Amino acid sequence: MSCLRTSRYVSTAGLLTTTRAYTSPSSSIQELNRYDNLPSNSRVFSLIQPTGRIHLGNYLGAVKSWRTLSNSNPDSEFLFGIADLHAFTSYKPAAELKDNRYQAIASLLAGGLDTTKCTLYFQSSVPEHSELNWYLTCMTSMGQLNRMTQWKSKAQQSQNSSITDEKVMESTKAGVFCYPALQAADILLYRATHVPVGDDQSQHLELCRNIAKSFNNTYNVNYFPLPKTLLTPAKKILSLKNPEKKMSKSDPVQASCVYVTDSPEDIQLKIRKATTDSIQGAWSFDPVTRPGVSNLINIISGLTNESIEETVASIQHLKDHKSLKDYVAKLIIDEFHDKRQLYDELLKNRDYLDSVCKQGRDKARELASVNIGDIKSIVGMD
Template structure:
């Protein structure tokens, strides 16, 4: 273990960032107050390394606010390292990505004292429930899922029944929506914050929860609800027709939490906008590049799009807009970048956080899986 002073310093830094902007703005209160007390909120991210601005504004920032402002509810946030196996990569790279993912969450302000942070693979009950639920999930339900087709680079109208498709698609990729269902239900989660690309999977989760309950004539699994948060869908800086992504071959379109101020300024300065002069306008169809920058401002400042646009009147040109966006990102990420670097230098501290989270998560999952085994006759 690192010296106690190092652990204490890192823990204090994480708690400081978690509380620095934990109070919701007027705009946020109306959304977050709809979360009933004693709810259990669950979500995960894949370990694909350091997080970017899209991850931060699209998920992590909302996780931080939710867990900081709802003390009567429980929050479980995991690193989906089992799902990461649907893409083959060197073992050491996966190890590095797992550490980078947990360091990213902690440096973004998630407080391990206010939520459970853990690695999915450290709780084997995920995989056990996955098998039980896969046995009641139809091939047709899995075939209709859209994401396995995009990840397998298949057309959205393709089917697993086609010989060429079935040969090109790994079984894990086709079946992973059932594991996602198990991820949610193993904790009897009541709410799941999701984006548009995961809405179909949450609907499958609800369907399978109802099917399990009706098959065994029980009222065991709650039907998880979609949790609406002010998350922002951030697009590529270079191609604002698609989401910001780590897999984008043009990495200038992606801003990472770990980028230096100079790197951030350079990427924002080269962001695709347009040649329209005059009044600023949020129009994702006609002005996608400018609208993406406005959306970033809205996400970073927790202000409505209309208010952001009104405040831009004082900016005379695109350069001024980009400079404004760059400085907001730099200010948001400066302390987080420094803490991220410190955390990666103290992996024993990261291990201790994950052990604590895994123990807590497994305590919940183990009790639930024993009840499931009794219900289906395996006790």
């Protein structure tokens, strides 16, 4: 599979060199069976929201994948960070937001991200994100944003809701409605070729590609590559108490969520109380009829790097639900043991966290400032 990165836009003696508009690749989704099969010279970009300490779903869905990708592909470039501008779409007291931002950085470092192999920074520390967001928002129709489904969830509206409904309009903040345009700006600012995201963000990546195509066609340039959605092996981790919904820090039932910072005793207790079923006999992966057991199998698969099929085969010796839960709890405890200790140490050293973020900011801005300069030249804002 060929790399999607295009040659840099060229500006010489005030004259812009343009090429034909970018055309879409045959597939916008790449599924990695192995972490080391990225095309050479790819640029991978992803952000995580600062919701404080990370939970098992965050770790398997983002942090572990980011670590493995950046460690396995030395000839590619990786930019990872904290989406604190996105976090501003819902109110948090200033002190809480600041603490959450530090906890998120500490979690990524404790999770094993190596800053010699990736750029790690706060989104808000690179103002080019906001500048490109404005240009792209002006090019994005209300209809495109209205068709996105996540703003409806965030605004606590039904999936049949429309922003044209007066009650919906009055109760929905503009930032919640428009944030997919900022998400596109985040990605396109660095001309990323691949974006690892969960299934729930695939719709936003398609919008991002549409915005990139619209920009390229409008200005008759070949500037933005069309980023591929990168589906990594980790699957969505569900609530331990209600495996019909995603594991989430906001869940009022705290036993539904395992955190990297949980003690071994807390992890054992939460897994022991996890919802399963009463089916006896061989273990099977069936999210419809056995959602609780399937969620535990997903967790094992994510921690051991085995496929679902391999995982199911490997647990057949476990004789009952207690044995399965004990096995899952031990895997999580072993995985998080060193990370929990490192996380605690990092949070006590904010000077070190500040130095990491400053280094990442400077690296990100070096690239962002060049690209925003090109973009301003293209649109006539130079």
